[in-house]
Amino acid sequence: MTPLEVDAGELTAEEIIDAIREGRRVVVTADLFGSEQTLTLRHDGETFYCDTPTRLHKHDDEAGMLTCIEKMGYAKQDDA
Secondary structure (H helix, E strand, O other): OOEEEEEEEOOOOOHHHHHHHOOOOOEEEEEEEOOEEEEEEOOOOOOOEEEOOOOOEOOOHHHHHHHHHHOOOOOOOOOO
């Protein structure tokens, strides 16, 4: 399946998780430490991964992955 390529803030956290649930890798372009970097968000059926240029984050469940996506600023901010 083709990866979904987005810029940070383009999709909501739920939209990102939906794509990951469908089995897609989500490749996010984000500003990390003053430079543009790409990272990959994925799920192997058991563990959620966030592959950044400097670190591999692992999350045991969807809630942990959602928290990471929101905390790191990869998702569109809620206007409410």
